[in-house]
Amino acid sequence: MARLDPQWFIDWADDKIVNHSRRVILTFLVITVVFGAGLSAVSTESGTQQFAEEVPAEEAFTRISEEFSPRFQEGTGSTQLIQRAPNVLTRGELLRMLEAQKRLSDRADLRVVQTASAATIVAQTLDPDADALDQQIRALELATDGEVAKAVRENADNPRFVGLLADDFNPTEPSATATIGVVTHSIPLAEEEGAGQGGDSPLSPIQQKAVRIVATVGGDISVFGSGIIADEFGTVITDSLLIVVPAAVLFIVVFLVVAYRDLVDLLLGTSALVMALVWTFGFLGLANIPFNQVMIAVPPLLLAVGIDFGIHAVNRYREDRADGYGVDDAMRKATDQLLVAFFIVTGTTVIGFLSNLVSDLTPIRDFGVVAAIGIVFTFFVFGVFLPAAKVEVDRLRERYPIPTFSQSPLGREGSSLGAVLRIGVVPALRAPAVVIVIALVLSGSAMWYATGVDTEFGQEDFLPPAEAPAYLTVLPEPFAPGEYSVVADIEFLEERFSSSQSGVVTVYLEGRATDDSFLQELDRVAQDPPETFISVDRRADSTSILTVIRDEASGNEEFARVVARNDRDGDGIPDRNLVEVYDALVLTDSAERGLQYISANYETARVDYRVKADADDDAVVADTQEMADRFRTEGTATGAIVVFDAISDLILDSAIQSLVLSMLGTGAFLIFVYWWTEGRPSLALANLVPILIAVTFVAGTMRLSGISFNAFTATVLALTIGLGVDYSVHIVHRFIDERVDHDLETALDRTVRGTGGALAGSMLTTVFGLGVLVLAVLSILGQFGLLTAASIVYSFLASILVLPSALALWDRLSGNDPVVPLGKPDHDTGGVATAD
Incomplete structure (x- = not known):
C-alpha cells in the first residue's frame, strides 16, 4: 500500500x-x-457550580429557581454568626451576640432585614416587649445571672431556641459551647440559583464587611455564608498559583542546570x-x-x-x-x-x-x-x-x-x-x-x-483544608496564602450541630398540578417515607403547595371557606376546582410563599423533603428517586445532595x-x-x-x-x-x-x-x-x-x-x-x- x-x-x-x-x-x-x-x-x-452544568438534576434545580422565585423583587440572603465559648449562654456571651447583631443592623450598607439568635429569644423572654435590638440588650443588662438562667430553662422545649444551640446544650445548668445567630440581608435577586456555588456572590462584599465589624465585638464569633465561601473559591486559585508556579520553576531550574x-x-x-x-x-x-x-x-x-x-x-x-x-x-x-x-x-x-x-x-x-x-x-x-x-x-x-x-x-x-x-x-x-x-x-x-x-x-474539595499545613503558615509575602475558615466552620457545624442539621431534597413535578387529585397525591406520597427521610407520625417532613394552603386556611377564614367548598370528602385537602383554590391563595398574604412551590401558570410544582443529616448520600439519592417515582406526575429528583x-x-x-x-x-x-x-x-x-x-x-x-x-x-x-x-x-x-x-x-x-x-x-x-x-x-x-x-x-x-x-x-x-x-x-x- x-x-x-x-x-x-x-x-x-x-x-x-x-x-x-x-x-x-x-x-x-x-x-x-x-x-x-x-x-x-x-x-x-x-x-x-461549573461542574453542575448540563447535569439533569441540576437543570431541574435551576428551573425550580427560575419558576418558583418571585421576579422583579428584592431577594434575601443570610449570614451565620458562629459563636464559640466555654458557655455561650452566660449573660456576657449573650450580650456579645446581641451587640454583634446590632452593629451589623446599624450599617445601612449591609441591608439587614432582620436578625435572630438564642440571645434574642432569651432577651424577649425576659422582656416580651423588647422588639428592637437595643431594647433586648437593655433587658439583658438589667437582668441578673439567675434571671438569665431561668429564661434559658423556660426555652428548653422551644425548637427554635434549641435548634440554634450546639448538641451539648444542658438545660438543667444552662450551658452550651456554641450557638448560631442568623442575619438576613436584602439583596438583588440572582438570575438563577443552582446546587453548586460559583466564585462570586452578591453577599461577598456584605459578609466581608461583616467580618470586620464582628471582630470589633470581641470574643470568638466567626462570620459564615455563601459570600465567604465564594471569596475562598476565588482566592484559592491565585494563592495556589503563587505557591506552585515559583516552586515548580525553582525545582525545574535546579534540575535543568544539572541536565544542561x-x-x-x-x-x-x-x-x-x-x-x-x-x-x-x-x-x-x-x-x-x-x-x-x-x-x-x-x-x-x-x-x-x-x-x-x-x-x-x-x-x-x-x-x-x-x-x-x-x-x-x-x-x-x-x-x-x-x-x-x-x-x-x-x-x-x-x-x-x-x-x-x-x-x-x-x-x-x-x-x-x-x-x-x-x-x-x-x-x-x-x-x-x-x-x-x-x-x-x-x-x-x-x-x-x-x-x-x-x-x-x-x-x-x-x-x-x-x-x-x-x-x-x-x-x-x-x-x-x-x-x-x-x-x-x-x-x-x-x-x-x-x-x-x-x-x-x-x-x-475546592476549598483549603480545615488545618493548613505548617509550611503554608511560614511562607513570606507575597507567597503566604490568605486565611481560610470555611471548611473548618463546615466541619464544626456538622460536628456540633448535628441534631439540628438536616439536608433538603426536592422533587420537581411537571404537569397535572391542576388535576383534581393532585393535592391528594401530594398527601398520599408523603405517607410511609423511606428510611433516610425525616418523618413525623410516619409522614415525610415536607413542604409543598399543600403545606402553604393548609397554613393559610388555619388562620384565614375566608380562604378556609374556599378550601372547604372544594373539599368533597372533608379531609381538609381540596379535590376539585384547584385553579380556583390557587387563585384565591394568590390574593392572600401567603401568595409569595405559595409561588415558591407552584409556578405562576400552575403547570409545575415542587416538594421539599427534609432528610437525616447523617444519612448516606447514595441512600438519600435512591430514596429521593423513589419518592419521585411514587408520583403519577412526571417527577425529577433534585437538590444539592442529588446533584452532587x-x-x-x-x-x-x-x-x-x-x-x-x-x-x-x-x-x-x-x-x-x-x-x-x-x-x-x-x-x-x-x-x-x-x-x-x-x-x-x-x-x-x-x-x-x-x-x-x-x-x-x-x-x-x-x-x-x-x-x-x-x-x-x-x-x-x-x-x-x-x-x-x-x-x-x-x-x-x-x-x-x-x-x-x-x-x-x-x-x-x-x-x-x-x-x-x-x-x-x-x-x-x-x-x-x-x-x-x-x-x-x-x-x-x-x-x-x-x-x-x-x-x-x-x-x-x-x-x-x-x-x-x-x-x-x-x-x-x-x-x-x-x-x-
Whole structure:
C-alpha cells in the first residue's frame, strides 16, 4: 500500500531549522507577541457550580429557581454568626451576640432585614416587649445571672431556641459551647440559583464587611455564608498559583542546570518553556475559555512535557556533536530522529487529553482542550524553535568567545548513570518472556486492587483544608496564602450541630398540578417515607403547595371557606376546582410563599423533603428517586445532595470512559504511526506494554494512598497514558534507529544509555516539577500532583525495566535474525532484513 513518505516533512523542517534559523526564531517571537496580547483577557471561574452544568438534576434545580422565585423583587440572603465559648449562654456571651447583631443592623450598607439568635429569644423572654435590638440588650443588662438562667430553662422545649444551640446544650445548668445567630440581608435577586456555588456572590462584599465589624465585638464569633465561601473559591486559585508556579520553576531550574550544565542552553530551554506557556494562556484568553481550578494543573503539565522535549533535543544533538558532526549536520541528524518521536508523543498525549471530551462535566472538557492545545504548542516550540535557536547560538559560539560549559550528553558510555540504566537489558536478552509475564501479573494485581477506589465530589474539595499545613503558615509575602475558615466552620457545624442539621431534597413535578387529585397525591406520597427521610407520625417532613394552603386556611377564614367548598370528602385537602383554590391563595398574604412551590401558570410544582443529616448520600439519592417515582406526575429528583451525587457518578464515568478512549485511541495512533514511519505497525504492541503497567500501578496507588476519584484525579489515568507514552516512544524509536546499524544487544544497550539518560533527567525534573502541586493550598490538587508524579515514575521504570524485554520479544517474534541488523542486506535471501 502506497504511503506518503514522512521523511519529506522531516527534510522540510530540517531545512527551515538549519538554513533559515533566524527567520524561524523571528516568526516564533512574533507569534508569542500575538498570543501575549491574549493574556490580559484570561478570566477565571471557580466553585462547584461549573461542574453542575448540563447535569439533569441540576437543570431541574435551576428551573425550580427560575419558576418558583418571585421576579422583579428584592431577594434575601443570610449570614451565620458562629459563636464559640466555654458557655455561650452566660449573660456576657449573650450580650456579645446581641451587640454583634446590632452593629451589623446599624450599617445601612449591609441591608439587614432582620436578625435572630438564642440571645434574642432569651432577651424577649425576659422582656416580651423588647422588639428592637437595643431594647433586648437593655433587658439583658438589667437582668441578673439567675434571671438569665431561668429564661434559658423556660426555652428548653422551644425548637427554635434549641435548634440554634450546639448538641451539648444542658438545660438543667444552662450551658452550651456554641450557638448560631442568623442575619438576613436584602439583596438583588440572582438570575438563577443552582446546587453548586460559583466564585462570586452578591453577599461577598456584605459578609466581608461583616467580618470586620464582628471582630470589633470581641470574643470568638466567626462570620459564615455563601459570600465567604465564594471569596475562598476565588482566592484559592491565585494563592495556589503563587505557591506552585515559583516552586515548580525553582525545582525545574535546579534540575535543568544539572541536565544542561551550560548557561546558554539553560536560558534557551527556559525561554522555550515560557514561550509555550504564553502561547497556551494567550490562546485561553483569545478563545474566551475561563481558567478554572482544574486548569491549575496545566502549567506544570506543559512544563513537564516541555522539559522532556528540551532535554531530549539538546541531549541527542550533543551525542551527534560528540560523534564528530558539525552544527548543521548534528542538528539534521538529531531532528531526523526526534521530530518523529516528538510527533508520536504529541499525538498520543493529545489523545490522552482530548479523551476528556467524553466527560459530561464542562470544566474537565475545557481542561482537556486547553491541555491538548498546549501540548501541540509545546511540540512546535521545542521541535522547531529550540533547535533553530540552538543552531544559531552554536554558530555564534564558533565565531565569538561565548562561554561554554559542559556539552557532554547524559548517560554516555562509561558513566555511572549509563551503567544503572542497563539494568533492564540483561534480563531482556536472557528471559524476556519471564519479565513480561511477571510484569503483567503485577499489573493485573494492581488493577484488581484498584477496583476499591472511591469516588467523591463536594464543596470542600475546592476549598483549603480545615488545618493548613505548617509550611503554608511560614511562607513570606507575597507567597503566604490568605486565611481560610470555611471548611473548618463546615466541619464544626456538622460536628456540633448535628441534631439540628438536616439536608433538603426536592422533587420537581411537571404537569397535572391542576388535576383534581393532585393535592391528594401530594398527601398520599408523603405517607410511609423511606428510611433516610425525616418523618413525623410516619409522614415525610415536607413542604409543598399543600403545606402553604393548609397554613393559610388555619388562620384565614375566608380562604378556609374556599378550601372547604372544594373539599368533597372533608379531609381538609381540596379535590376539585384547584385553579380556583390557587387563585384565591394568590390574593392572600401567603401568595409569595405559595409561588415558591407552584409556578405562576400552575403547570409545575415542587416538594421539599427534609432528610437525616447523617444519612448516606447514595441512600438519600435512591430514596429521593423513589419518592419521585411514587408520583403519577412526571417527577425529577433534585437538590444539592442529588446533584452532587450525580456529579460524583459522572466523575467515575469520565475516568473510565476517558481511560478506555485514551487507550484505544493511543493504540490506534501508534499502529498507524509505526506503519507510516517505519512500516512496522506491530511495534505498537511493544510500546503499549509499559503504558498498561503504569496505568494499573497508578490506579493501585490511588487506593493505597486513600485518594478517591474527584474533579482533579478523574483525569489522571488518561493523563498517565498521555504522559507515560512519552518515555516508551523515545525508547522504541531510538531502538529502531539503532537496530538499523547494530545487533539486538548493542541496539538495546545504546538505546537505554543514550535515550535512557535523557529520560532519567526528564523524569527527575518532571516529577519534582509536578510534585510541587502537593504544596498547593487545595489538597486535592496536591493529590493530583502526587498521582501524576507517580505516573511519571512508573512510566520511566516500566520503560527502562520492562520495555527492553518487550522489544526483544518483538524482535524475535517478528522474524528478525538477531545477528542481521534491520535494513542491512540479508545475504541468504538477497533481500533486506525486515520486521513485519
